[in-house]
Amino acid sequence: MAVAVQYYLLLSAAMFCIGLLGILTRRNALFLLMSVELMLNAANINLVAFSLQYGNLTGQVFSLFVTALAAAEVALGIGILLVLYRNFGDVDITKATTLRW
């Protein structure tokens, strides 16, 4: 037991918030994807840390799933990004506002 679990929690929270901040401020869709990755990995840190804390493997296994799904998500996201660029000529997500109100 090298590091107390609350420090992991703080780290993950910080990562989560950084990712969230990225989502809130960035306009480039690619950066948004990265930010989401940060947030998901914040969750992974928690899972692994708590897994260690509780001494079961559930969390670690689940973090693998999360990682895999994150990859799939990004793949799909980039696909949609591509057609977005094709239609709007930009990857700035604030430009696509034909649908509103």
Place this chain on the structure above:
Amino acid sequence: MVATITAFAFEVAPAIAILPLASFVIALFAGKYLPKRGALAGIAATGGSLLLSLWVALTVAGGATYNEEIYSLVTTPNTFDLHFGLLLDPLSALMLVIVSLVSFLVHLFSLGYMNDEGEAGLPRYYAGLGLFSFSMLAFVFADNLFMSFVFFELVGLCSWLLIGHWYREDAPPSAAKKAFLVTRFGDYFFLVGVVAIFATFGTTVFAGPESFPTLAEEALAGSGGAGGGAGGLSTFGFGPGAWFTILGFLVLGGVIGKSAQFPLHTWLPDAMEGPTPVSALIHAATMVAAGVYLVARMYGFYALSPTTLAVIAFVGGFTALFAASMAVVKRDIKQVLAYSTISQYGYMMLGLGAGGYVAAVFHLMTHAFFKALLFLGAGAVIIAMHHRQDMWEMGGLKERLPIPYYAFLSGSLALAGIFPFAGFWSKDEILFEALVHGIGGSPLLLGGYLMGLTAVVFTGFYTFRMVLLTFHGEPRTHTARNPHDLGWSVKTPLAVLGILAATAGFVNMVPVGTILGLERIELLHGWLDHGISGLTVEHYGELTHDFAGYTTGALAGSEVLTVLLSAGISLALALAGAGLAWMLYSGPNPEAHTERLGDVRTLLMNNYYQDEYQVWIAETFGTGVARLSDRFDQSIVDGAVNGVSEVSLLSGDRIRRIQTGIVSNYATLLTLGLVVLLLTVGLAGGWFL
């Protein structure tokens, strides 16, 4: 055997009303296919009613009476019983004869007035007359106040129908509306009264030990006049005396409306827009009498309340004077008669209020005859004049229309109260009753007496002004020189009624009886003094004495002197009025003297602006308030409804602007939302403590 026949007369008594109802149905549905468009059916029906009424009257004269329920509208145990029934006693028997007789004669007269003149809508006309006769007769023999109200309203409908008979013109429908509305206003109080009497006594039956007058009497007697308990009756928080007075006033509302008493008299002159036979039947002889008859019918109840009696007397006296003064200046023969009718019913009310039950019924009877006669006479004149009614266009008809003239004269003498015509006896008796009770301890009645006495002068004046202008002098127009011929159907009723107007007064010659000491000569008094106990003159006398404190006084302590003085004064005044008319309007070419009255004439011609102020009230409190309500309803009440919907849609439009289309904003709002949620739940769960 006698008993069987007696019973049989009463068994068939409902037919008195049913026969005209049948004629109504026949005229309505088959009238246009019948030879006289329903007239014959009506004549047959009312003739039958007349015969049956006479039979009933004879049976009643034999001492029998009848008070039975015949049709139950609602059979509700343990609560108010709504039924139709028959109360056949001297009063109703007398009234049945009067009504069916006048109705019969009017039907006959209509043959000449309507059929021969080629009027349109005859089936409707005869249906109306039939329905009216049915309703009126049923009203007369009603054994309870509920039934009275039912038929009281129905005669109102008939009045509306018949006043508006010539509906293609503007005036008759308007007059019909006014007649119905004004009487409806009175009927409102009547309705409240009926309901309240039901609620108070649990019954509205007129006669018998369980009748409401009897119950009221017992309640008052039991509680010693005023205050305290009322024998188990609910008096709605008032003392029994006060409550019975209120009830009396409520019913009186209907009476005042129907009998055209001040201030609800304004409809009657307008009602002259109807055909003249209708005016004779409905607006003179019978329907208008319904109010007075109702008071007489439940006199046992009114006699318990001195306040009500005083008000009746005062209203009656005032109306008599007030209406008579307006009749003085009218040009239209029917208008004169209309105001005279109001005035005469004022006398009857005065009589009733003054404790002169017999006098009032007496005047009711004589008036029915002579006023029907006058109207029919006027009708005959109108036929002859090709439907012109302005007396100033007439004149000199005496020679050309002898039978109508003499009949009309007979009626006029009766109306003016000239000895020995019928009106003299009856009107004199009313004034006499007011006088003796007035000086006997109820000085308020003297006010009514004085007004009644003053009205006698006016009556004499306008009556003879009318006779003189119509029949005397030189014909003033071409039409008057060449009047229309009159048929037998016109003349016969005039003749019959002319004789009755002259002679009907002999049935109750009180002055003669008093002077000669012949009680038996007062036939009507005797007639009304038998029958069902509690509905007799003697009982009413006791009631007015015990509860209203009416005692008979006499001038100089002499009854005979009082009688003579009273009769003499009223006769003298009538003659004075007639003489004044003779002075002013006799001669071949009378002048219009009304101009000399100046502003008074304007006032009288405009009927003291009674119509104006009533219209003003109706406009202000009816239409005006209605308009305000409408505006309030549209703007505030409905505006609130529409406002809610508009606000909803507007806020909907605002809310959807949150969706800006920029996904970054969505992420921000999403995060904020989650934070708010976290804070709320966290605070609620106490995480931050």
Place this chain on the structure above:
Amino acid sequence: MIVELLIGLCLLGSVVLFVAPSRYAGRLAAGWSLLPLALSLFMYAGFSGQGNAFLGGQLAYETTVQWVSLGPYTLNWHVGLDGISMPLIALSTVLTTAAILSAWTPIEDRENQFYGLVLFLEASLVGVFAALDFFVWFVFWEAVLVPMYFLIAIWGGPRRKYAAIKFFVYTNVASLVMFIGFFALIFGLGDSIGSLDMPAIAQALRAGELGSLAGVGPATLKTLAFAAMFAGFAVKVPVVPVHTWLPDAHVEAPTPVSVLLAGVLLKMGTYALLRFNFTMLADVAQRYAAIIALFAVVSVIYGALLALAQQDLKRIVAYSSVSSMGYVILGLVAYTVYGVGGATFQMLSHGLISGLLFACVGVIYNTTHTRMVDDMSGMAARMPVTTSMFVAGAFAYMGLPLTSGFLGEYFVFLGTFHADFPGAAWFTAIAMFGIVIVAGYLLYAMQRTLFGPFGVATDHGDGGAVRTDGGEDADSGAEHDIKRAAAHDVVPLAMLLALVIVLGVAPEISFGMIRDAVAPLLTGGAG
């Protein structure tokens, strides 16, 4: 199963008409509507119920089949009739036939759909009056809105869409308010009931088995639920101040629909008030009787005053319905045989009379194409039979004796005047003044439109209204295109008028069973 047969006949007719060709729809609908009419009269004649359906009376034509189980409650298909519902069902079938006949002339577009919707409406109305399970009842109650919405919005006047949506949303909100109030009671009753059977609920409530719900004690819960239900039903009745949908709906609806709207739909409100508020929560109703009576009296007088201010014949009759329904509320609150029974009788009577008047207005409108009082006069000369019916109907509305209108009002007055609540006599006396105002506006309207010299202002002419004045001769109407009404227009009028008079002369025909059903209501409310 006979109630199901009745509802089924109407529904089947509705389906048949939807697929029938428009050309024959009118005749087919009229013919078909005779089936439910005959059946309901047959049921009426053979009616064997006794007592009040909600208070353990013996029901006629009862069926119970389990339908849905909703958590702790069972929903049953439970229908049955007592002396209150039977006359109202007969009223519905009679008025439906009358409405269908009076629709022949004015409805010239999509007839099959029109009549199909009318029959659907009939089915729903019968269902409302027959249902004894709350949810079944509520299904029918809400189902009424749908055909009505279409009937107003498709075949209505110029502002029909506004009127239809107003009617739709307003009454729907009301239903929801009522629903919430009612279910608060149901849950307040807790385990003492296991179904939504309204009689069971009524008896449980009257037996005082109400508990508390969500921290609200029984007494408060009862009062709040009463208020919610009263508010909900008041819209349907309608009671001032929630009445404003009614004139719009009436004015814009085609006349046959107005007949049904005024004739039956308004009665749903008072019927529900009687069944729910005044049966289930009799004690609350009695405690707040004076306030309810105040609403009633305001409706009577204010409604009548509003009618007085109107120029449109239909608006006049519409507002006068507000006024007349006020009498019904007043009677209900009295808790006397004549009060409650009279209120029920007044529902019947007003249904027939207002139906009659609307149908008359419709017949006149069919030929004049105006309903404005100022636009016509002397119609009597051209349309004598219609005029007669109008006059008779108007006088019945004014409460002329020997018509049902008189007895309905009279019973109510009689019943309320000596009722127990404070000021009953005063409320009654004030409400009675309505009979004067009603006479005022109806006589005024008749005088202006039916009588006087003939003339109609038409807006066909260019540049303003053209008034055509007719001569004296009744037969010269053709040149003004104002003709006597066709027989099929007059038949429904005559039918309704005959019933008005029959009920006015022999009220016992229906008052007998009404009284029998009302009597148990008056005794033994919950403490």
Place this chain on the structure above:
Amino acid sequence: MAVGSSVLPTPVLQTAPPVGDWVALAPVLLLGLTALVLFVIDSIDPDDASGGGALAGTAAVGTLLALVAAIALLVAGIGQGQGGALRLYGDQLVVDGMALFFTVIFTSVATLVIVASYDYLRDRVYQAEYYVLMLLATTGMALMASAGSLATVFISLELASLPSYALVAFLKDNRGSVEAGIKYFLIGALSSAIFAYGISLVYGATGQLGLEAIARSLSGGTQLVGILGVGVLMVAGGFAFKTASVPFHFWAPEAYEGAPAPVSAFLSSASKAAGFAVAIRVFAVAFSPQAVVASVDWTLAFWLLAAVTMTLGNFAAATQDKVKRMLAYSSVGHAGYVLIGLAALNSGQNGLVLGASMIHLLVYGFMNTGAFLFIALAEYWEVGRTFEDYNGLGTQAPIACVAMSVFMFSLAGLPIGGGFMSKYFILVGAVGTGHFLLAALLLINSALSLYYYSRVVRSLWFEEPADSLDIEGYPFGLYGAVVGAAVVTFLLLPGIFLVSDAAISAASALFV
């Protein structure tokens, strides 16, 4: 469709026969298998000579089979009754009445949508991908309903979501579709990140991912209230995204409007139901102990969500110009109604309130799908998107318009369809649990919804058609789906008992 015609018995009391895992999971397996078969077909015949017929047919058969299987299992009482739920694979999956009930919803909606898509997709490319994605998403939903641990919840939720993103953006050349896709994806990604983080926090507080294990661990209370609370609410946020509840709803109006109409139908009905299925299970099973609710009052959170969601959804729908967007917002509003079921949990009427929500979701599955499919029909006819464009359609296509009117009135809660019953069941639940404020809000919103739903009816029937209104053809698949949905919607009014008992007993079983 098939639901209406089969009679579900009242709760089966005897223990269900023991069955193999594959039998219990038959619907899910069938759906997955169909997706794979579609892959195969597409590989063999990439151009699809039949114009999509084979693909659509296979997909429809697959969903229909899954539907039949689900119904059969439900009728057979698998996972219900005294034996309790079937727990598979170490409690990772649970098959019980609720799971099967929701599977019925998903498969019904999917069947309808696939049948309708046959016409909608005619002459478009990538049809096979479309059907595969839809089948995979349906599989994910069915798994969501059966998920027994937060791990399976997360995985199945992503399995349902990822294909949905692609489906929304399916019309690659349509700016609306693509824009909707990216918005949906971004919000979805954010939400799933929040969701995953929430799961990690719950795991941190309990050390468990299995739902029942969490409940066991929490039944004695926890020291880590704050961590648990944030975790629970973040998990709720994930579900709120899936159910399009405020404030996670922002994607919904855009996605439903921009996506191809059948996809909108699919997402707004099935996807929403899936979100609720998993939310109900997680909150009813894992977080229901009184100890949790006392400190982490998630019913309060759902109360707020319900109130805000229905109000915002309905008010925003009221003034829309485009019918599809109106339906999108109304879909948000309906999510608010259903949320009442969660908000009213633990008030003593769990079976009733949750059952009512489930019934509403089922009915909603038909009526809302039908409504969106009608939009698909209109898009097929190219009549336009606004209310005005629909004017007078009733004269041109009466049958479809009758169906649409049924949907609208049923959505509005009028007794023309099962929506009436289910909406009022929810109201009953709200009142019965003392949530009068929610009931009042429901009332206001319901009135407003009546207004805007009837605008559609008004356009269809009361307005005069524009001169240019001319529709070509009556596509069989679309018509069949629309009419079928209408018939079921209507039959669910009298036939509500066919599903209500199953729903309420399934909901009650969660708390045994």
